[in-house]
Amino acid sequence: MTLIFGTAMTWAADLDRMQRMLEQQFGKATSHVMADLRQMLIDTKPAPELDKLQRANEFFNRRLRFVDDKVLWGRDDYWATPVETLGKGGGDCEDFSIAKYFALRSLDVAESKLRLVYVKARVGGGNSTTFQAHMVLAYYAQPDAEPLVLDNLIGDIRPASRRPDLLPVFSFNGEGMWVGNGGQPQPIDRLSRWKELLLRMHAEGSDN
Structure with a gap:
């Protein structure tokens, strides 16, 4: 259990x-998917960190299609593992963000620099008062730096100041959970879906 819930997780x-x-789950025809992921990781490993963000973001945004959990899994809210997401060839915003997070962890981007962020996303333009739940991946070059936002809805990576349509609700990684823009992490044990996801990834071959 320490390997799964430890504070210094890796994606070995x-x-x-x-x-x-x-x-086994999705058929032999999917074998090229993991081969493509493997090649992307090999090619990207020696790249500068910002290039790693760009390549991981592009890999999943181009390869995956957006599909609602209810359509894809028959459930209202399901956090798919990267294997499941790649096998299905799609997922919702959480699945895109989770896949990018673990790909970047495998590329040696420090966990402290990455957070999965639940946001309220404004829809319908800048004057709209309509918001919907959404998840993005944030990258912090330094703890107090402005984060860069990786999003399945927008192809380019933008600093948070250029995403006024996103209102942070809470964020998390393997080290803890932050509410809003708070600086002090709270125990990640509160997030049961995260723990359940890591258990399934461990069964698939990830050493979290």
């Missing part, structure tokens, strides 16, 4: 095992 993924799981 056994890609061969993950490929076997992918093929």
Whole structure:
């Protein structure tokens, strides 16, 4: 359990095992998917950190289509593992963000620099008062830096100041959970879906 819920998580993924799981669940025709991911990780490993963000963001935004959980999984809210997301070829905003998070962790981007962020996203233009729940991935070059936002709805990576349509609700990673823009993390144990996701990833071949 320490490997799964430890504060210093890594994604030391056994890609061969993950490929076997992918093929077992979704068929041999999906074998190229993990091969493409593996190649992206190999090619990107030596790149500067900002390039890693760009390549991971592009990989998943281009490869995956947006599909609501109810349509894809028959459930109102399901956090898919990256293997499940790649096998289905799509997912919702949470699945995009989770896949990018773990890909960047495997590229040695420090966990302290990455947060999955639940936001209220304004829809219908700048004057709209309509918001919907959404998730993005935020990257902090330094703890007090303005975060960069990786989003499945917008292709380019933008600083948070250029995303006035997003209102942070809470954010989290393997080290803790933050409410709003708060500076002090709270125990991640409060987020049961995160723990359940890590257990399923561990079974697929990820050493979290």
